[in-house]
Amino acid sequence: MMMEAIGDITATSDVSRLEVEGPLYESRIQGGVLADGLNGCLSTLMTIGPVSTFAQNNGVISITKCANRKVGYYAAFFMIIMGLFARFAAAIVSIPKSVLGVAVSGMKIIASTEFTRRDRFVLSASLLPGLGAILVSNWFDGVFTYKGSNTSLKGFFDAIVLVMESGFAVTGFIGVILNLILPQVEDETEEINEVVLETVGSADQRAMELYATKEDQKFLARSNVQDLSSSSRDPSSF
Structure with missing residues (x-):
């Protein structure tokens, strides 16, 4: 947990355009590791597992360009409210998976690159099953119909079904595969x-x-x- 906290704090400092060496950086590391340890102790006293830092926040900072501490305070406040009031948590859970803000951020990143015909094909081919998995959540249930007694094989098939029925996972998987196997060619239309x-x-x-x-x-x-x-x-x- 300590090594994870040090790595996450260093990455957060880097994406926040702060120094990653020197006395101020070392003080930030000491405070982060101490806070992480205290949070783990408090979580065990509340009958839950120890908590740790999240590296996913670095991606959020990179996309939003916002590293203000007040945002973290607001997020912690809403998490406490959701833990105390079940109705509020249910309202948050009812938000659909295809959030518009995330889609807009992704389109902004794609628009900043050189968008060739090959890239358009990869994006379209990977988004098609991803959107299908969101619209029809059980579309992959009938592919593996194993009824045997081998629990390991059944668990393996269930894991494949779980991945294929997750829109983000299947989109990323197909996008990576197509990006690796399709040759890098120039856009013929642009050349013409x-x-x-x-x-x-x-x-x-x-x-x-x-x-x-x-x-x-x-x-x-x-x-x-x-x-x-x-x-x-x-x-x-x-």
Whole structure:
């Protein structure tokens, strides 16, 4: 637990853009380990298992860019309220799994990358079974129908069914597999667009050069005509 607390506090300091060395960092580590130990002692006195720090909070800080302590205080307050009042906890549990804020954060991360045709296929193919698992939670129940006496094999099949019926798990699993097996190729549409733009740009440049050449020729012709007319009027030219 102590090693986990040190690692989590260091990662939290890093994503919060705080120093990860020096006296202030060491003081932060000492306070975090002490608080973690006290929380574990108090939790055992309340007939529950020892508690520890959560590394998942670092991902929340990275996405939201918010590392204020007041947010942690508010979260602890609501957790206490949910533990004391069952109705409030039931209202929180009734929130659907597909939370809009998480989806928007994911789309923001995806939009910040170079989105090729391959990436669009991987995203679509991985989201399809994930959304299906959310809409139809028991869609994978009929795949494994083992009725034997081998409890280990039955537990293995149950674990597979549990993973496949979890929307986040099946989406991440399929996305990782497709990202590994599909070859890295450039987007053909983008290449075609670049070729078209280069062709059109070169054609426009050639047209401008021809136009400039014609204008220069017209200017030279007018200059020659003016020179001839002026020389014809000048008596000294005879």
